[in-house]
Amino acid sequence: MTQTETLSLQEQTEEDMAGKSKDDQIRELKAQLKQAHKEAELEKLRAHAYDTMINLAEETFNITIRK
Numbered sequence: 001m002t003q004t005e006t007l008s009l010q011e012q013t014e015e016d017m018a019g020k021s022k023d024d025q026i027r028e029l030k031a032q033l034k035q036a037h038k039e040a041e042l043e044k045l046r047a048h049a050y051d052t053m054i055n056l057a058e059e060t061f062n063i064t065i066r067k
Contacts, residue, residue, distance in 0.1 A: 016028075054066065
């Protein structure tokens with residue numbers, strides 16, 4: 001997500017939140033937080049998979065990929 005997309009999403013979220021009750025805002029923010037945690041965990045797994053692939057390639061082909 002680019003900085004522009006993040007900014008417009010933040011602005012949109014603030015506008016959406018303005019007309020909602022506190023309970024609705026809390027529920028929505030909790031859902032967003034849960035989604036963000038899920039995305040962060042997937043990115044960690046993805047990074048680990050790439051790291052594993054690079055390690056295997058370096059060992060298998062006896063080459064240096066990382067500097």
